[in-house]
Amino acid sequence: MNMDLETAAMLRDSAARYAADNYGFLQRHAVLGEATGYSARAWRDYADLGWLALRLPEAHGGLDADPLAVGALMEVVGSRLLMEPVLASAIVGTGLLVKLGSEAQQAALFPGLADGSLRLAFADAEPGDSPCRVRGGRLSGRKISVLHGDVADHLIVSALDGAHGGRRLYLVDPAAGETEITRYRLVDGRGAANLHFAGAPAELLGADAAAVEAALAEVLDEAAAAACAEALGAVRVLVATTCDYLKIRKQFGRAIGTNQALQHRAVDMFLLQEEVAALTLAAQQALCRPAAERARVVSGAKAYICNAARHVANEAVQMHGGLGVTEELDVSHYFRRLMVNAALFGSRDEHFARFVAAGRNGVAGGMHT
Known part of the structure; x- marks a missing residue:
């Protein structure tokens, strides 16, 4: 979806009206007290409004939004301090899956991303000089400061390919085991996590290293x-x-x-x-x-x-x-x-x-x- 400045402004105004009616400062204060750190109701609303499908291809029911559309939405995220994983999941995680996911991976994950039942997080930063590695389809190592990693249903993790070298990306289901998650809140109240992988099953995302x-x-x-x-x-x-x-x-x-x-x-x-x-x-x-x-x-x-x-x-x-x-x-x-x-x-x-x-x-x- 190619968007001019006027259309982007209309999207921004529409999102701002929703946030003004449903995400005032006092309402956000209540969200800060939620165990998940975000509003499940608001997340469902975002799905109904099409926000979570902005980055998805039109062939999969998405809007295939351009950067102006994404920016229009993110301005409202900033102006209302929305707590939900819009940036981590709907922008970054979905963007990686769109660019690198196989047909089977996309078919399995796109519907959940669009309806809000699936949340992604991208794990990249590492402590010190001990990079994550994958050998035989198993991921080992640590990741830190993963934005909304505390609530992610699937993780996209950067790691070194143990067989061939070079950095690759892998899909990891934290519920599959061998993943230790330390959850915490950032100073602005959003959730994050440190991750310890001890042979977690990892599925390659993208076949070509370049x-x-x-x-x-x-x-x-x-x-x-x-x-x-x-x-x-x-x-x-x-x-x-x-x-x-x-x-x-x-x-x-x-x-x-x-x-x-x-x-x-x-x-x-x-x-x-x-x-x-x-x-x-x-x-x-x-x-x-x-x-x-x-x-x-x-x-x-x-x-x-x-x-x-x-x-x-x-x-x-x-x-x-x-x-x-x-x-x-x-x-x-x-x-x-x-x-x-x-x-x-x-x-x-x-x-x-x-x-x-x-x-x-x-x-x-x-x-x-």
Whole structure:
């Protein structure tokens, strides 16, 4: 589904209306208390609305959405701080399965992804220098910081091929045994997991090693662009909330927004918001370009947006005073979401180094979640 800016805005507005009616700050607070860390009812609603089928091919009942459509949805995820595994499952996991899955794998998993009965998570980051390995169809090793790995029904795991060398991707069913899952919450409340595989059954995803590397690099760039859109949604809310607060908070008998220094800081926040919007759009449009050009634009955008979003979040907290760090005010929750997002799918420093390298030689370096 190729989408122009106007149609993307319509999708964003539609998703925003649903979230406004069903996912307010108090409703989200209730979700934080759920054992699963997300709302099962909201997840079913996402399936009914077609959000979970955005990345699926049209031949399988999906929408085959382009990056503008994905970005429109992710802006709402960021603006409402949705807790469900939209990014981990519907964007990243589904994207890998679409690009690398065999016909049999896709036929088995696509229906569950579309109706929400199946959730995926991508496990890539590893502790230290002990990479996961697969020998004889059995996976051994550890993975850390797997976003929504705590609730995933299937895992897509990167590992070294014990027989031939090189990094490959494998489908793992954690319920099949030999997988130890340590579940925890990230600072923004979303679920994550550390995984220990001790000979877990693993099914190869993608037959050609070169195709796997190319598809993995592409999906990680798509994930980085989606994270940029999510950050944009959060930044827009922080700017609007802070400007409103400056108008109503009074000190010494007048609104603090009449202070020229605070006005200048608010203007700087707005300018950063517009820069984040422009760079997010540039990253989305770059996803259809050759790998080296795509890498430079996406990594440049992600590196800059990490800094810009951090500055906006800091300013929002400071201008709200002591309230800015309290659990009862949404500002602190947006601050934490932006801090976590900055570390997902490549940190600022990793993306900046990749941006520089791509500019020098047109070769994209590796990136980890």
